[in-house]
Amino acid sequence: MKKFLLSILTAVLFLSACSSGDDNEEQVTGKDAFDRKGMLINIADNIVMPAYHNFASDMAVLKTTTADFVASANVNTLLNLRSAWSEAYITWQTVSMYEIGKAEELSYRNFMNVYPTNTTGIEANISAGSYDLTTVSQQDEQGFAALDYLINGLSDTNTGTIEFYVDSSDGAKYKKYLTDLVERMDILTTTVVADWTNGYRDTFVANNGSSATSSLDKLVNDFIFHYEKHLRAGKIGIPAGVFTTETFDNKVEAFYKGDLSKTLFNANLSAMQDLFNGKHYASTTTGASFSSYLDFLNTIKNGEDLSQIINDQFDLSRSKASSLNEDFSDQVKTNNTPMLETFDELQKNVVFLKVDMLQAFSVRVDFVDADGD
Amino acid sequence: MKLHLKKYFKNNTEAAPLAVFRVFFGIMMFLSVVRFWSYGWIEKLYVQPKFFFSYYGFEFVQPIGHLTYVIFALCGLSAIFVALGYKYRLAILLFFLSFTYIELMDKTTYLNHYYFISVLSFLMIFLPANAYYSFDAKRKGISFQKIPQWTIDSIKLLLIIVYLYAGLAKLNSDWLVNAMPLKIWLPSKYDIPVLGYLMHQEWIHYFFSYSGAIYDLSIPFLLMYKRTRVFAFMLVVIFHILTRVLFPIGMFPYVMIVSTLVFFDSNFHHRVLKVLSRIFRIRKHFFDSGKTLKFKPRQKEIVLSFLSLFFVIQLFLPFRYLLYPGELFWTEEGYRFSWRVMLMEKAGYANFKIVDGKTGKRFYVDNDDFLTSFQQKQMATQPDFILQYAHFLKEHFENDGHQNVEVYVESYVALNGRLSSQYIDPTVDLGKQKESFKHKNWIIPFKDEIKGL
Structure with a gap:
């Protein structure tokens, strides 16, 4: 009986020791x-x-x-x-x-x-x-x-x-x-x-670490949030009236300057892709990144080449946007269709990033009990 | 056979295991409520959200603002009364009702573990768990040291069903051939102490998959036989500790570890009670009356037929998925309430489009306006959630003055590491679809095949 209670006690202690990482920043011991x-x-x-x-x-x-x-x-x-x-x-x-x-x-x-x-x-x-x-x-x-x-x-x-x-x-x-x-x-x-x-x-x-407050989890969430809200919606979707019944040519970035909105969009799109690929700032060298992490995880599960798919979609978005007027405000006023088409291309990567990449990284959105069912 | 059964239902046994079970169950449930409360989850899950996902037919069960805290308080309080065995019947009934009400408020939080608690507490309403070592026994001045064998066995049977069905559900090609979803989950646990470095090893993914399935399928039998019981219990402890360390499943591992103690014989439970008695200065010998609790024949007949029906439902409910076409993991038609635990890594994205049916004018919905991130995550991969949300959106935008509102969804789902693919037919106006138990034919069929149960 005593042995029995002792083993339970040890187990519970071990349990709480191991699981404390849920709530705190943790230090890494494993390789x-x-x-x-x-x-x-x-x-x-x-x-x-x-x-x-x-x-x-x-x-x-x-x-x-x-x-x-x-x-x-x-x-x-x-x-x-x-x-x-x-x-x-x-x-x-x-x-x-x-x-x-x-x-x-x-x-x-x-x-x-x-x-x-x-x-x-x-x-x-x-x-x-x-x-x-x-x-x-x-x-x-x-x-x-x-x-x-x-x-x-x-x-x-x-x-x-x-x-x-x-x-x-x-x-x-x-x-x-x-x-x-x-x-x-x-x-x-x-x-x-x-x-x-x-x-x-x-x-x-x-x-x-791998908790919801670890740098990687936060960075990945930030990356996707920015892509969805600020790049896709802010720069293209909202002016193009994707979320409303009318268009807003005055809601573009750098509205008064006019001919800068496309440059800003492209700069942001490239910065996002470069971060994804771990490309050094203002250089062609690349290092460890979301992309190489995906490649590594893929060697375990032998799935589709997700990093390639995401990069292709970045490129497609860029080439779709290349036909846009330098001034998005003008573009919305004269012919909104290319804006909507650009949005659709950007949208496709939301799915790859938010569904496929998050799944591969197994990044947690929230700290609540869940058993994956 | 009939004679055999008749004889079985006349068997009596020591009441101690059921009393110990009642005490631990009550304490565990109380701690669960405290834990839930202390994390701020009542606020986050039931007070803050603007919209809640109801179970079909239970739309009237809704959180009641800040009074939701009262339901949780009631739940926690009744759990204490269950542990004490004070006004047990009322306490367990209140516990079952409040706990189940909480679970029915929003199916976003559905967990098999919560369902297990609901089912178990329902069963316990009918069991004489307060016959022995309880305030009720003390109060009434009569304690029954023995109770009918079948009362304790009914709890064992429920546990056996849970484990066995969880094991059967693992016998599918994703789990056994591809070691999915463990291949996705384990590598992200590289930072746990001691075991971290193993989590990237492919053999570990397979080892965990196979040992998990074998564990679930064999543990009920290992627990039933005296010779293997201690060994089985050690496995139970190890298994649930591992799941606790690796996955965010809260109190469930502890609940299961404690529950399986019911398989031990009464000597063990008497010793547990002795320890408890020493600590709390309870006169245990008062309860050891040697008396046997007997159901009145009519009462026994009713309870037994009722429980038989209950178990028949428990046995068949998990197989209702066979009535639906398509891949169960994909459509999730008949997925819940079936002990399918940790079988899928499913992620999705659902972009809703509101269209004016006459003018064709359209716009997209920002889900953040209506749902929490947790609700969005659950909604995106489950068709019944998608439908209910679509109906909500239709109503919302009609109230906003929009005309001829049609609701479409562009949704993508990835299952167990497969590349995401379109989930719901984007050309179907979900506003016109009705919820029912029938197959939802607007789910785009699964592109791959998962073999097995």
Whole structure:
């Protein structure tokens, strides 16, 4: 009897010791035939951090050109500011999907790039001269889209735009708002980048378990979420009226700039595919990635070549989008069909990523009891 | 044979195993409720969602906002009363009703384990589990040390059915030939202590598949015979510990480990009760009255016929899938309530399209607006969920003022590592389809074949 109770007790103790990993971050003791940690290192060191550093320096340029424009608003400084904004906006597409760590905590993406922007709110802020850009209710009045309005949307002409900033009564207010927006984006960016540099990178790499809070699970979920919500729906689906009965040519990214929306879309699509393939930032070298992990798992189950299927679908989406107008707004107004067709191609990869890839990775969506039936 | 049966139903046995079972069952259930509550799952699963998936015919069973907590409290409280054996009949009835109500609120959370608890607690309503070592016995001043043999055997029979059917369900080509879905699940468990490094080994996937099937099929018999019982119980402990470590199945392993103790003979249970008595200063000898509980003939006849019917249903229900065409794992028609545990890794994606039947104008639904991620996951792979959700969407958008609402779904499902393929006929207006027990002919047939039971 005693032996009996003892064995049960031991069993229960063993059980709780082993299963504690459900709720906590866990440390890895077992060997792993696929080097998951290596994959996280590759993603952190060769993709995420270089992209962030590049973006941070673009933000620095944006900040300088803004200061130049504010100091002396003329066609020259305006054009410099616009090109710095475009550059930064394109680079933003390579970091926007990492809503993880500090970025998640700060709700970085929502403060950087909500579109369409709220022009009435912006004008109200400018004329009031006081506002709290850190509140969630002010997300529509800041970020790239708000800047778009301030430097591309105020007037059709350069001189017309400049007049807003040199106006004797309101010019200073416009300058202040422009400066504050750029300053806020820069602070957010430096905070996120500093966190990656000062410790988060190691946390990210070390959290290589298989719980719902592990880096891989979070990254995969972020990847799919971004693909579905921000790339597929935000950039194409919503303007094309996929989720509504009418189209919205004003809901494209970089609406006031106009001819940048396709460039931004392509930049984001490529960044997503490169992350999938573990392609080093601004290089052709590749390392361990979702793609190679899928290939590894496939050697166990001998299934279809999923990484190839997903890559093919990325390529199909890109080639379908190549026929689109540089300005998606124009495209929606003149002929929405190619937009819908592009959406359909993007949609097909949602299935491969969300169904097939998630299944292969056996990533858990939620922590609830489930027995797989 | 008839004489044999007649004699069997006259046999009496010690009541201790049933009393021990009652105590442990009550405690386990109470802990389950506490655990569920403490994880915030009541809020997350039954209070926050805007929409709940009902079982066909039980649409009236719905969460009742924050009062849902009261149902859980009732469930936990009645579990304690069951353990104590205080007002047992009422307590077990309340437990069965509250627990089953909880399970019926949303089939998203369906687990065979929960169904097992419902069925078991239903059975226990009819058993004299409070005859011995209970507050009821103390209160009434009469304790029965012996009870009819068949009362304890009915619990054993239920356990045998659970294991045996779970084992039979594993005899299919995905499980035995492809080691699926373990080939998908185990590699992701590379980080568990000690065993982690084994999880990528193909032989381990096969070893687990085969030993799992053999375990389920043989354990009822190993438990029944005295000679193999201790060995069998060790297997039970090892098996359920492993499942607990590898999979998120909550309290179930503990419940099963404790339940199988009912197979042990009464000496063991008396010793357990002695330990309990020492700890809680209970005078055990009061209960050891030597008296035998006898059912009134009429009462016995009713209970026995009722339980016979109950077990006949239990035996046949899992085979109802044979009445449906198509692959069971794919259509899931007749899948639930059949002890098919951990057989499938199924993932899906369902994109609903609302079309104005007259103008052809269309738009897609964002499922996040209506369902939790857990509900979406379950919905996408099960046709009855898809249909109920489609009906909900139709009603929702009609109330929003949309005209001629037709509901279509573009859905894809991947089963046990096969590449995803289209699941529901995208040209069928689901708004027009009715729920019934009939085959849903708008499910696109499975492209592959899974052989076996």
